[in-house]
Amino acid sequence: MKNRVKTYKRLVCLTIFVIITCVWISDSLSGATVKERIVTAPHPVLRQKATPIDRKDHETIQLLIEMANYLDDSIRPIAGISLPQVAVSQRGFVVMIDDEPIIMINPLITKVGQEMPSLEGCLSLPGRYGYVNRNSSVIIEYHDEDWERQTLRLETFYAFVVQHEYDHLEGILFTDKLLAEAPERLRGSDIPLE
Template identity: 75%
Template sequence: MGNRVKAYKLFVCLIVFVVITFLWISDSLSGSTVKERIVVAPHPVLRQKAALIDRQDHEAIQLLIEMADYLDDSVRPIAGISLPQVAVSKRGFIVMIDEEAVIMINPQITKLGQDVPSLEGCLSLPGQYGYVNRNSSILVEYHDEDWEKQTLRLEQLYAFAVQHEHDHLDGILITDKMLADVPVSTRNSDIPLE
């Protein structure tokens, strides 16, 4: 009887150890994998036109969810991150809107406003910042992670962030659009994009 109790306790301890180890590994992988996967120019994926995501592409959708968690947990302010920036040439990205990571799959943008200068940086171009003309107001249609169709009207910073990430889906970097001169009138640059 005593050996059975010891064996049972040992078995329970082993199960608890395995579960804790599994949870620790999966948690550390989800957070660190995204950061470690970020590619920098001149990585070729940053210049490709990304492919549409299929509703059954669970791998891409799961990666977007992990990227959203990464942005939610990020210490420094990051406005967004796209799949091409983690070496996956597919049409999806995450943008922080009202302190919430919003997943946008196969987004389509309609420009509603006028072009204004925006000071931007990019995770794939570390240390580089410059002014880029962005539309001040947009309508973006996309699918969310549950494949529900969504539509948002965004202005200023949020509109700039969506346009920045959308450019990544078409192989465009901020260095392709940087203005030669610093504009006279600019938006508040306290929070650089990406």
């Protein structure tokens, strides 16, 4: 009987150890995965049209939450990041609006304003910057991480960021839209990357 109790106690201790280790490894990996998962051109996922996210796809929604934390905790300003940029061809991205990360699942741009040039860069195209035409305002509909339907009207910079991230869902890079007549120049490191 004593041997069974010892064996049982060892098994319980081992099980608790394994659970704690798995949780610790999971937490450790999730903090590092977003930055490490960012893919750069010519990675093929950047050219795929992304598929919709299912409401029950908790893994992808959790990844979007981790992406939001990555943007929120980043020392360097980053304006947005899309799922295709972390090698997941699904329709979702995170944008920073008024210093808050906003998760947009299955977004749809419904109305747009007049075009104007936007100077852009991209995490998936390091060191590349250039001007593209973007709409000066947009109305975007999306689901948030709690699957609540949301609608935002965004102007200028935030509208540009949303359009940049939306292009990633369509397999389009900002370099596909570079304006020949606009001067290409580097911008300071304090300007957020889209």
